[in-house]
Amino acid sequence: MADTLRGWGCIEPLLLLLLLETLWRAGAGPIRYSVLEELDKGSFVGSIAKDLGLEPRELAERGVRIVSRGRTRLFSLNSRSGSLVTAGRIDREELCAQSARCVVSFNILLENNMKIYGVEIEIIDINDNFPRFRDEEVKVKVNENAATGTRLALPFARDADVSMNSLQSYKLSPNMHFSLEQKSGTDGQKYPELVLERPLDREKVAVHDLLLTALDGGDPILSSSMHIHVVVLDANDNAPLFTQSEYRVTVPENIPVGSQLLTLTATDPDEGVNGELTYSFRNEEDKISETFQLDSSLGEISTLQSLDYEESRFYLMEVVAQDGGALLASAKVLVTVQDVNDNVPEVILTSLASSVSEDCPPGTVIALFSVHDGDSGENGEIVCSIPRNLPFKLEKSVDNYYHLLTTKALDREEISDYNITITVIDSGNPPLSTESHISLNVADINDNPPIFPHTSYSTYILENNPRGISILSVTAHDPDSGNNAKITYSLAEDMFQGMSLSTYVFINSNTGILYALGSFDYEQVKDLQLWVMASDSGDPPLSSNMSLSLFVLDQNDNAPEILYPSIPTDGSTGVELAPRSAEPGYLVTKVVAVDRDSGQNAWLSYHLLKVSEPGLFTVGLHTGEVRTARALLDRDALKQSLVVVVQDHGQPPLSATVTLTVAVADSIPDVLADLDSLKPSSYADDSSLTLYLVVAVAIVSCVFLTFVIVLLALRLRRWHSSSQLQASGSRLAGMPTSHFVGVDGVRAFLQTYSHEVSLTADSRNSHMIFPQPNYADTLISQESCGKSEPPLISEKINVNEELGVVQPFYENGNEKHYDANVFSKLPLLFEE
Secondary structure (H helix, E strand, O other), X not given: OXXXXXXXXXXXXXXXXXXXXXXXXXXXXXXXXXXXXXXXXXXXXXXXXXXXXXXXXXXXHOOEEEXXXXXXXXXXXXXXXXXXEEOOOOOHHHHHOOOOOOEEEEEEEXXXXXXXXXXXXXXXXXOOOOOEOOOOEEEEEEEOOOOOXXXXXXXXXXXXXXXXXXXXXXXXXXXXXXXXXXXXXXXXXXXXXXXXOOOOOOOOOOEEEXXXXXXXXXXXXXXXXXXXXXXXXXXXXXXXXXXXXXXXXXXXXXXXXXXXXXXOOEEOOOOHHHHOOEEEEOOOOHHHHHHXXXXXXXXXXXXXXXXXXXXXXXXXXXXXXXXXXXXXXXXXXXXXXXXXXOOOOEEEEEXXXXXXXXXXXXXXXXXXXXXXXXXXXXXXXEEEEOOOOOOEEEEEOOOOEEEEEEOOOOOOOOOOEEEXXXXXXXXXXXXXXXXXXXXXXXXXOOOOOOXXXXXXXXXXXXXXXXXXXXXXXXXXXXXXXXXXXXXXXXXXXXXXXXXXXXXXXXXXXXOOEEEEOOOOOOOOOOEEEEEEEEEOOOOOOOEXXXXXXXXXXXXXXXXXXXXXXXXXXXXXXXXXXXXXXXXXXXXEEEOEEEOOOOHHHHOOEEEEEEEOOOOOEEEOOOOOEEEEOOOOOXXXXXXXXXXXXXXXXXXXXXXXXXXXXXXXXXXXHHHHHHHHOOOOOOOEOOOOOOHHXXXXXXXXXXXXXHHHHHHHHOHHHHHHHHHHHHHHHHHHHHOOXXXXXXXXXXXXXXXXXXXXXXXXXXXXXXXXXXXXXXXXXXXXXXXXXXXXXXXXXXXXXXXXXXXXXXXXXXXXXXXXXXXXXXXHHHHHHHXX
């Protein structure tokens, strides 16, 4: 542990030193490098990661990039090595012309914390340019009477390089008349001059050919040559002379094109051609000849194109005045361009956050931008501002960089987008300004729960609804956006009648539409209480709920149900007794019915639908009480049949009927005595036909049809077939009753009608066996049995005569014969 602390004590000063060095670099000034021109693309310039205190891999992670304005990218970052490298071949002469020092400046931006670091790279000149003369050959005129020591100005060479790599000296080819001298101008340019060493004699040598060589100081030395043709003229002993050796003029940059700047004046005391002067530029650059125009006869200098202070602040040119005798004089002209406020300030957006979360803290950086004005002095002084009613402010950074920051919390639901106008105005006269617009989107957070328009709803649905029918659509609103406003609907889990509410209704989670999963029955479910929950999809999600009351409306879907008299289950027929002594209004029985519906769907009324004796009985419209309407008479039948209909008031109305059988007698013994005196009549209707009866009749019908078809096929035996039918009918009429009852199938048919009432007889007495009291829709007919002879079979009674069923036997004296036509009526019974 002590060793560790001792080691830390050694490292701590080193870390402190590195930290101080980093802080010193951050605050002392830009990072400086130097690099030779004309290096290949990707050449190493400097370890920018090391100088920024970063690891090479952190360049990409922190979003380190080069920010430069208004020029081609000369350098780039190598994210692997953390080095600054050249982005292409660099030509120093193209960048800085002949400036003594060529420095390229730009900024390094750390995107993650929006810090700016200045970088200056000095471009070192190499000897990559030859000294060059404007012309490959030139003519120089000299009077033959020129005195020894006369100097003749020669065209000078230009070298685009600087320092030792630039033009250093001239060399003249050996000759006996001329020597070479060079002068240095105030601008550092070296000018060659021919010096006449010996008098000339035009008649001996009219033209002297010389070779002038310009050499630089590079390693190796580069040079170029120009041929000089010295033409010897006749005597012209006075050279032109300018009034001043250097002319200066200052003009504003917005001077109109074609404006006269100045007039140069030279004089020559000679006369004639030797005194006529011609003005011209000497060794002018293309830029000079494109910008200015010199009147060759008047010496006036005017502009050919507009001047731009930001492009060039001064122009230096040389004007030559030459007379007709080839003597000349030169003067320097310096045109200084004066700045005017003609450049609008500009805003350069360096980094921008297109959106910001509405919960960002005050002081969050939104944008980093720089401002620039190409003018100088007061014309280039800039003031930057934004509207005061916005929750943002500007904060000046290094150089002309500004940060745009928030000043308070933002609320997307109040304002979701900001259009921030940055106004930049200079201090010129008149001032110029420009505006830049920044669009900022406020990103949503889930700070608002879904809201229902109402806290509770109620709706109605008719019972017996189709499955899957929509009941109601609920909608909640969430002022948030995106997933934070994407609402999902659900039902709270609850139980109703021991079952989950989800078995009754279903809500679409996306649309909020409530559906019925099944058909509601008002008699089972009258209302449901639901809780609908709306949840958004935020993180974490927010929710709210509202109550929903679902009421089921009744429909007339239940017919009245008759409770009394009840429908028998054992096949017996119930009988109501009415004494013959009953007075009008006597209560015979009461029909009791209920309806499971509600409201007017359950309002019941009672009516007589069918009676065997009209006017004998009445039924209470609302009570269902069956009373006698008049006194009973001796002629009234022992059995009275009443059909009572019970009807509700629904739309459409539903009804139920019940058949009442009323026996008119004072007591049961009276009923039995009356039954002995009755003879069999028609068969009563029985609703309990069995499958055996159906099968028996079907078999008999099939046999009969088959027999008829065979008879028709045998036409020759038609008379014989008819005889057989008659004989068969006679045999049936004369057969004993026991034989008839024993016929298969028919016995089953007759037995089905004897299960309600069974009569047994001996030679003298008859006995009636009543089943247990059970009221039914049929009554025992008094014609179903006789006193003298017991019936051998039970017959189907009543309904009977209305159906037109023929009695199956008739009396002939003391014998009873069965009518064979009964078989032809069997299908009618089944149809009924």
